[in-house]
Amino acid sequence: MAGEITETGELYSPYVGLVYMFNLIVGTGALTMPKAFATAGWLVSLVLLVFLGFMSFMTTTFVVEAMGAANAQLRWKRMEARQDEEDDDSSSSASDSDVLAQDSYERAEKRPILSVQRRGSSLFEITDRVEMGQMASMFFNKVGVNLFYFCIIVYLYGDLAIYAAAVPFSLMQVTCSALGNDSCGVEADAKYNDTDPCWGPLRRMDAYRIYLAVFTLLLGPFTFFDVQKTKYLQILTSLMRWIAFTIMIVLALVRIAHGRGEGRPPLADLSGIRNLLGVCVYSFMCQHSLPSLLTPVSSKRHLTRLVLLDYVLILAFYGLLSFTAIFCFRGDSLLDMYTLNFARCDVVGLAAVRFFLGLFPVFTISTNFPIIAVTLRNNWKTLFHREGGTYPWVVDRVVFPTITLLPPVLVAFCTHDLESLVGITGAYAGTGIQYVIPAFLVYLCRKDTQLAFGYGTVNKHRSPFRHTFWVGFVLLWAFSCFFFVTANIVLSETKL
Template sequence: FQAAFTLLLGPFTFFNVQKTKYLQIMTSLMRWIAFILMIILALIRISRGQAEGHPSMAQLSGIRNLFGVCVYSFMCQHSLPSLVTPISKKKHVNKLVLLDYILILAFYSLLSFTAIYCFRNDTLMDMYTLNFTNCEIINVAFIRYFLGLFPVFTISTNFPIIAVTLRNNWKTLFHREGGTYPWVVDRIVFPAITLVPPVLVAFCTHDLESLVGITGAYAGNGIQYLIPAFLAYCSRKDTQLVFGSGTVNKHLSPFRHTFWIVFVLIWGFSCFVFVTANIVLSESKL
């Protein structure tokens, strides 16, 4: 399956993906359909008294897992550019962003709580959609196959877009002013360094939970906390130099104080420590 995935979707890395709007629309529709189906099926099972989940009380030992979840919560920020960009008047943008976060939190909470009350802890799979491939949960074959293959569908539609974006980022990173890349570097090297690492990791890794934990602890931590914090700090300093300290911005963020940047950096370091400890302790128990 991995070889077929690589052979079918890998070549897109070497070309430009045009008209991604339709791919994104299809991915969004499939994601919403899958999430709503899982919530409805879990609620039906709970309402019929067939629920098997008995979640335990919160434990301090679970804090290290909580930090890992917080790292991955940044995924909800992907929806912000599509919300903010079309707004011509930014007067109510803070309220819109707050409403967006509240809706995302409510949706994720509904999905999570229906899961832990519907299924036993030891039966919950790393890929939650696989819990619905059992005939006892739903006897409609189409829905079972749709939910079981849902991760494949979303990855297949997102992979070309993400790969091309990463390839272009490589080009920008090594760009020289006034210079151009040789054909081999532009058409072969950059696509290759984009495609080969994820393919090798996919072939060598079998533990999805471990892979998610490591990528979330390090890559996700840097993307969500460290880079935005330093970017905000440097951009504010640059803005003061260009416009002066007396300029009043009516769209100032309520988190404009330097304390929040320091807090984010401390939080990011804490996530790094706790998730690393969780990985080490989990491996030592094996």
């Protein structure tokens, strides 16, 4: 329930926060997961999904602990500033400056130990929204901060490329048909090629690029201005998402129950692990948004348990969606965007439902594209910002928006292979954000907390994975992901 208004915004209950977190994680990545499952095999997919869910939960608790440590630092600095003001006021009438300086030094030496003992764990209450960029500035050195922003920027570029390709691809699939039967959308046995006809002399790729140009012209200009996600837009998008996912799961279950399931997925196929790895990492991404999401939660007493419950629910949902998909449809007929498999007359008889599911990514992704673009533009500005400096109007209003918009549109112009785009984005930039950055954040914030407040100080939001072994394990896994994906790509290119 929404309640008190603070500087972080309107507070909401832990269960509302649980729903918001669920909606944040379950997004576009879920639509590419069924094909990745079918390609890698159901057993290896299930094992990897559970393992990556566990790893994402662990690094989420790392970020929460770093948020507590960052709040403690900010709160401590405010306490010291207030104490210094009180000391200055009380000593303003004294004339001997040397004595006053000595007294002030002695008070500063004693104050931290006494204050920490007096206030205890309340020092680590998460009340200020400290974004990951600010935490990086607090705990990383200059090189670490630059690497953090580089990682965030690469991930956001990948996000925009996925969005820019997904909308035109969905429109092309729904409105074009290689068999000349547009009313039923995607046919069951059609093997589409980008050079196949769409409308008259236009090829499917031509239609895709026309849709991409229209998409860019309509949504691209928002990159040059400031936009904010509204509450009602978020509610509408979440409602559409849940309706679409529910319809797909129910239709797949009904089809399987009636003995019409076509899927015979293999147990394991190692050649499909690369894309599955990236898709799963991308599908559990939430670490970069945790400060905005969890800070307004009114009661954080059982925050770790609620996060764990969220991950269990998300695992169950991903498993249900993917398993109904791979046993309902043949692996070679599953499309990059799972919703498009329901744009078939033999699957869905009602035209309105076919078009709703086929165009579902268009509605939801289009609302997110301007927000992600503005976020990326602002990260570019922060990366090159100099203290006290301002950008010329042309650089601020033209250069930064252009370098934000142009690369992902060019990538989408060259390819609409969504599974590969999601896989590469998740496996590289996603691994950095989900594993590397949280691991270094929690390690350095623990050292900083011990130095600032003493070795006996306990962060009330510390992760259950408090041993340094877990930090090393996460970093080792991140390195293994980088190595495996890179080696797999090199081997694939060598074979070609």
